[in-house]
Amino acid sequence: MDTLDTIGDAAAAQAFRRLVRHLRHRSDAQNVDLMGLAGFCRNCLGDWVAEAAGIDKAAGRDAVYGMPYGDWKRAHQTEASPDQLRRMEQSVAKNA
Template structure:
């Protein structure tokens, strides 16, 4: 497989992942962090980092809007719930180091 095709496939997979996450508003970021070690915020941070490495000035809020499909504060007010004590304890125990 050539590099251009690989890049196009990776981009398509990323877009599909983002669309999937936008549709699964029932899945909280803390649950993703506890189970997989990353969440929507991580994806947006990685997106911002990649843009910055290419010399593009992408703000954190703009990267989050790309991933969430809306401003982050709007998503939080519509979909984010208060983390339970169990979720918080699990997060503290398994906190990713990235």
């Protein structure tokens, strides 16, 4: 058994909320960089929330961003460099 499965739902939910609040605070951490390092980003997390909660993707992303994604994007997202895009593509390829 994976020890992750032994963590109670309340503790897991608390850790999840802490992660989401950390990502909200660190708006300087661009999604393309998260994708380049870890193969997932805020959008992925929002999509996973939507899937788990049975809600649409926009609502899942709103929950993660704390606002509509378009608003967050206008306020915080910068243009991705070719190097960032290359790292992201290489990292995402590992997810398969």
